[in-house]
Every structure is written in structure tokens, then in C-alpha cells.
Amino acid sequence: MKFNIQWKLMASYLFLVLFIGGVFFAYLSHTLNRHLTSEIRQNLTTETRLTRMIAHRDIVRMRDDAPVVASAISRATRARVTIILADGTVAGDSEIAPGDLKGLENHLDRPEIQQALESGSGEAIRYSATIKTPMLYMAVPLETATGEKGFVRLSLPLTALEQAKGSIRTLLAASLAIALLVALILSYILSRVTSRSLRTITILAKQIGKGNFSRRVPVSTRDEVGELALVMNDMAERIEQQMERTSAERNRLDTILRGMGEGLMVSDANGMITLVNPAFLELFSLDRNVEGRHIIEIARHPALNDAFKAIVASRDERIEKMTLALGKEKHVLTHWVPLLDNGELQGVVAVFHDITDLTKLENIRRDFVANVSHELRTPVTVIKGYAETLLDSLMESDPERARKFIEIILSHSERLAALIGDLLTLSQLEAGNMNLEQATVRPEQVAKHTMELLEPKAAQKRIAVDCSGVEGAPAVIADPGRLEQVMVNLLDNAIKYTPEGGSISFTVKADNGMVRIGVKDTGPGIPAKDLPRLFERFYRVDAARSRNEGGTGLGLSIVKHIIQLHGGTVGVESEPGKGSEFWFTLKQA
Structure with a gap:
């Protein structure tokens, strides 16, 4: 069971009152008991001496x-009065008839009688078998006028004393009960007043725990509770400022992480992931539930786990390609x-740069250089060889053969010029310097x-070209010269790769404001593995045939x-053995 501060304060007040009341009750009870007993003894002593004087006078x-x-x-x-002879025989007793005195036992060995013999006065408290009650006995020596010696003893029952004690205890208990009742009321009021500020501070602390830092405790006193309220208000203000700064830092960090093109992963020393950014999730094709999972669980790739183990073992920065x-x-x-704190490994930060496109571009660049070198080497070698032959006086010795050599040189120079022209055109297109x-x-x-x-070239191979597919096609927005260049390239390629007796047709399809124009042939088709790279520079499915056909790639x-x-x-859409269709889209006019 939970007790709040008010009940604890109230209980402490009541316990204090009860403790003080108990101490006073015990002290007063003991003091009054001793005082009453002392008073009774003094009175009984005085009465005993008076009794001795009377007995000395009246007894013969x-x-x-x-x-x-x-x-x-x-x-x-x-009081009970007993007169005892010197030998201990009871001569008279106020509570016993004279005829019954002979049956009483000798009283000489009674404690009060023995004290009276020794000191002239004796007292004792004991249970009286005669009257069945505790008694206080007081005895003094007695000598009559005739010279007889003995003792006179007075005794009082302690029942009155016990009754007096009971009355006093009852009075004290009633006073204590009233005091407790008053203390209960006052302690409730005082504890409520005292705990009001503490309850307010508790509410504020709960609000702070829930993230509400705008609440403040009213300061109504200048005591310790007031100082505590000031401290709580100052703490709430500082926490609010700190949380605002932390929130701003977190937002800034989140923005940075979201804006990073590189994947970021933070893990602890055991490989459990604690933080990732969206780029990392996209790179590894993951959902957002990766925090708390091990590295090996999110990407079952040995190189990744091996790299993590290596950084944990060496605790040095590590850069590698995967x-x-x-x-x-x-x-x-x-x-x-590695994240180190006083030499202890706390975790690992890994940044993943996706260099797939860079690697692809590097491969394309390498292929481009190799292809350009190969394409330029053939016509340059031919031109050089035939030119050197002509310089060796072939013009004069064999004019007909020299003319043939010159035609070959012209052909390869035209091929070289076409290659250079295509390269310049492609460069302008990639640089965006061409105006449409x-x-x-x-x-x-x-x-x-x-x-x-291209009809003459198609006629040589007896290839039928059908333009009926574009009849009535919607108009498009384009540069007429460049559009013609596009169609010439596509139709020329179709004629090159379509076997003799084949056919070529144009297709048109309009959809969502765009017009799709295609050139379809009945050639050998293109393998699926080559389709993604067909539009790369110098890429050829059949390189030998392309060069024989005079293409630049x-x-x-x-x-x-x-x-x-x-x-x-x-x-492009193609299937080996079933021909190909190259298509492009333009905006509908």
C-alpha cells in the first residue's frame, strides 16, 4: 500500500504526540503512585504513634x-488496629472478635514487628490471609502505664490505593485520548498545509517525466520547500532549454542523415545495429525495422561481416571495396x-558509398577508349599503307592500280570522317550545346x-520497307532535321541486320500525350543479355559484322x-530469331 507525504507527516505528528503522551502518562502514573503511597505511609505512621499514645493511656x-x-x-x-504482646501473642484486633484471638498464629516473626524491635518502627506490605486483601502494616513498640510491653500495629487495605491509582490512570488516559484527537485534527491540517507545496512539486516532476517542461511551481514560502520549488522551476527551465537544443540537434542530424547520399550504419561493439539512414535502407533494400538486429541478419554477405570483425579486432579505420x-x-x-571511449570499443560507424554507377562508367570509359582506338586504327592503318605504296612510284608504273588504292583511301577517310563527325555530334549532345x-x-x-x-540500300538486299504504319500518325513536336537523323539511323541499322528478302515496317502508338514511333525488322534478333547496353557508345552485338557494314557504333x-x-x-524489344523493334517517344503536338 502506498502512503503519500501527507499521511506520513500526519503519522509522524501522531507518533510524536503519542510518544510524548505515553512518556508523560508513565511518568505521572509512577509519580502519583509514589506520592500517594508516601502520603498513606506518613498518615499511617502518624496514626500509629497517636494510637500508641492512646493505648499507653487507656490500657491497664x-x-x-x-x-x-x-x-x-x-x-x-x-484503620485496622492490632495490639500484640511482647511474645507475639495477639491481645486485641479491631477486625477479630475477642473469642477468636486464640486461634491466631504468633505475630512475633512478622517483618514489621521485627523492624520495630530493631529500629523502633516497622512497616510492610503483604497479602492478608485474614481479610483476603493486600495490606500496608505499620508497627511501633508499646509500653503500658503498668509497664507491660508489646506492640501496636495499624494496617490499611491497599484497595483504596489501587482505586485511586485506577482513577488517576483513567483520568490520564482520557486526557491522552483527547490530546490524540486534537493532535489528529491539527496534524491533518498541518500536514495538508505542509504537503500542498510538495504535492505540487510532485505533479511538476511527473509532468517533467512525461515531457511537459512548461509547468512551474508557485513559490509561496521562503523555507526549504520554497527553495525546493525554486530549484525545481530552474531545473524544469534548464531541461526545457536542453531538450529544445537536443531536439534541434536531432532534427539537424536527421536532416543530414536523410540528405546523405551515402548509406550510414552505427552498431555497438557486438554488431547490433543502433542507427541507419534512409540511404542505407535503400542500398540494402531493407524496411525500417533494422535497429536491434545483427549485421549478419540484414545482409547475409560474408565480406560485410568479415569487415566488421576486422575493425573490432584492429580498432583502426578501414576502407575497402565490396x-x-x-x-x-x-x-x-x-x-x-571504430567508436572508442577511453580505449574501450563502444561501437562502429560504417559509411557505404554506392560506386556501382562509377564502376559502370569506368568500364564504359575503358571500353570507349578501346573501341575508339580500334575504330581509328583500322582506317588510319589502311590510309597510311596505301599512301606509302602510292609514294613508291605506283602512280607512274600502274595508274589503274593506283586509282584503286586512292578509292580505298577515300573510302576509309570517309569512314574516319563519319566516325569523327559522330563523335563530335555525340559530344555536343551530351554537353547540351546543340540547339533544337x-x-x-x-x-x-x-x-x-x-x-x-535508304531505298537503294534496301533494294540491294531485296528488303521491303513498309511505311503504312505511320500513315495518319499524330503530329509531334521535334526538330525536323534531328528527327530525320534518328529515323535514318534506326532504318539503316534495320537494313544492315535484316537478311536478304526480309521486311521492315514502321509502327505508331499514341498514349498520354506521347507518340511512340517504332522501326520493326525481321532480323536475327538480339540476346536478352545485350539489350540493356545497346544504346551505349561503340557497343555492338556482332562487332565483326558491324565493322564490315561500315558502322561506327x-x-x-x-x-x-x-x-x-x-x-x-x-x-528496344527483341527476341532471338523473331526480329527486333527499336522505338522512341515524342510529345504529341
Whole structure:
């Protein structure tokens, strides 16, 4: 059971009153008991001496006069009077008839008689078997006028004393009960007044515990409770300021963590995750319930767990690259930093940089350099070789053969010029330096003009080109020259890879304000693994055939960048053995 401060204060007040009252009760009871006993003894001593004087005067023969004198004195003193001979024989007793005195035992060995013999006065308190009650006995020596010696003894029953004590105890108990009742009322009032401020402080402390720091305790006194209220108010204000600063820091940290492109993970020394940012969750394709889980649980990749174990063992910073199989292969650069406090490892911070795109770009750059070098080397080597042959006087010795060499040199120089031109065009497109003269264009007209340009090349391979698919197609917003360049590249590729006797057709589909235009052929198709890289520079599915056909490997990349400048997209749909369809989208006019 829980007791509040008011009841504790009230109980302490009552206990104090009860303790003091008990002490006073015991003290007064003892003091009054001693005082009453002393008074009774003094009175009985005085009466005993008076009785001796009367007995000395009135008794002539103790055996004859003692019963009468004892009865007379007893009526006057209201005490039991006993006259005893020197040999201990009872001569008279106010409570016993004279005829019954012979049956009494000898009183010489009574304590009060023995004290009277020794000191002239004796007293004793004991239970009287004669009258069945505790008695106070007082005895003094007696000598009659005739010279007989003996003792006169007065006794009083202690029943009156016990009654007096009981009355006193009752009075004291009643006084104590009244005092307790008054103390109960006063302690309730005082404890309530005293605990009011403490209750207010308790309420404030509970509010602070719940996060409400705006409450303040009213300061009504200047005692310790008032000082406590001031301290609590100051503490609440400081905590409120600190919480505001902490909240601002937390918000700033959350903003920084959310804005970080790199994944961040913080764990304790045992590998239990305590903090991650959204970039980390996105990198590892996780939900938000990762705090409290072990590193090995969120990404079952040995390299990750091995790196954590290594940083725990060495307690040094560690930077390494990892390739993680997370649905698709990802290249990650990790930076591990140990959290040390006085030499003790408290946790580990890991930053994950997703360098998949950088790695891909690096691979593309490396392929680009290799492809450009290869593409340039062939025409340059041919031109150089034939030019050197011509310099060796072939012009004069064999003019016909020299003319053939010059035609070869011209062909390769044109190929070289086309390659350089495509590179310059692609560079302009990627740099965004190419200005588009956009206008409303009819895809049907551009497709027919493109077909007329490439009709001789298609006729050589007996390939049928069908433009009926674009008849009545919605107009689009595009640069007419660049749109024609796109269609020429797509149709030229289709003619190159379509076998003799095949067919090529144009397709059109309008949806959500965009017009999709496609070039579909009946060629050999493209393997699925090559589809994602078809629009990269110099990427070829069949490199040998592409070079034999005179392609530069940049056409599809140029198509992609031109369409992207127009705000459209490009794509390809193909299945080996069933042909391919390259398509692009433009805004509908």
C-alpha cells in the first residue's frame, strides 16, 4: 500500500504526540503512585504513634483492655488496629472478635514487628490471609502505664490505593485520548498545509517525466520547500532549454542523415545495429525495422561481416571495396570507423558509398577508349599503307592500280570522317550545346523521306520497307532535321541486320500525350543479355559484322541523346530469331 507525504507527516505528528503522551502518562502514573503511597505511609505512621499514645493511656492490662481499645481506636482512625504482646501473642484486633484471638498464629516473626524491635518502627506490605486483601502494616513498640510491653500495629487495605491509582490512570488516559484527537485534527491540517507545496512539486516532476517542461511551481514560502520549488522551476527551465537544443540537434542530424547520399550504419561493439539512414535502407533494400538486429541478419554477405570483425579486432579505420549481391550486383566502397571511449570499443560507424554507377562508367570509359582506338586504327592503318605504296612510284608504273588504292583511301577517310563527325555530334549532345529548332512535324512525311534516302540500300538486299504504319500518325513536336537523323539511323541499322528478302515496317502508338514511333525488322534478333547496353557508345552485338557494314557504333547512342533532348525515351524489344523493334517517344503536338 502506498502512503503519500501527507499521511506520513500526519503519522509522524501522531507518533510524536503519542510518544510524548505515553512518556508523560508513565511518568505521572509512577509519580502519583509514589506520592500517594508516601502520603498513606506518613498518615499511617502518624496514626500509629497517636494510637500508641492512646493505648499507653487507656490500657491497664493488655489481655483485658486490648480488644476494647483496639476497636475504639479503629473506629476513630478507620484503620485496622492490632495490639500484640511482647511474645507475639495477639491481645486485641479491631477486625477479630475477642473469642477468636486464640486461634491466631504468633505475630512475633512478622517483618514489621521485627523492624520495630530493631529500629523502633516497622512497616510492610503483604497479602492478608485474614481479610483476603493486600495490606500496608505499620508497627511501633508499646509500653503500658503498668509497664507491660508489646506492640501496636495499624494496617490499611491497599484497595483504596489501587482505586485511586485506577482513577488517576483513567483520568490520564482520557486526557491522552483527547490530546490524540486534537493532535489528529491539527496534524491533518498541518500536514495538508505542509504537503500542498510538495504535492505540487510532485505533479511538476511527473509532468517533467512525461515531457511537459512548461509547468512551474508557485513559490509561496521562503523555507526549504520554497527553495525546493525554486530549484525545481530552474531545473524544469534548464531541461526545457536542453531538450529544445537536443531536439534541434536531432532534427539537424536527421536532416543530414536523410540528405546523405551515402548509406550510414552505427552498431555497438557486438554488431547490433543502433542507427541507419534512409540511404542505407535503400542500398540494402531493407524496411525500417533494422535497429536491434545483427549485421549478419540484414545482409547475409560474408565480406560485410568479415569487415566488421576486422575493425573490432584492429580498432583502426578501414576502407575497402565490396561487391554485394543484393538482387543485382552492387559495387560499394565502405569506410569503417571504430567508436572508442577511453580505449574501450563502444561501437562502429560504417559509411557505404554506392560506386556501382562509377564502376559502370569506368568500364564504359575503358571500353570507349578501346573501341575508339580500334575504330581509328583500322582506317588510319589502311590510309597510311596505301599512301606509302602510292609514294613508291605506283602512280607512274600502274595508274589503274593506283586509282584503286586512292578509292580505298577515300573510302576509309570517309569512314574516319563519319566516325569523327559522330563523335563530335555525340559530344555536343551530351554537353547540351546543340540547339533544337522544334516545330510541328508529321512522322509520316519524315518516315517516307527516310525510306527514299535508304531505298537503294534496301533494294540491294531485296528488303521491303513498309511505311503504312505511320500513315495518319499524330503530329509531334521535334526538330525536323534531328528527327530525320534518328529515323535514318534506326532504318539503316534495320537494313544492315535484316537478311536478304526480309521486311521492315514502321509502327505508331499514341498514349498520354506521347507518340511512340517504332522501326520493326525481321532480323536475327538480339540476346536478352545485350539489350540493356545497346544504346551505349561503340557497343555492338556482332562487332565483326558491324565493322564490315561500315558502322561506327555510335548511331544508337546518338539516337538516345537526341530523343532525350526532345523529352522522350528510347527502347528496344527483341527476341532471338523473331526480329527486333527499336522505338522512341515524342510529345504529341
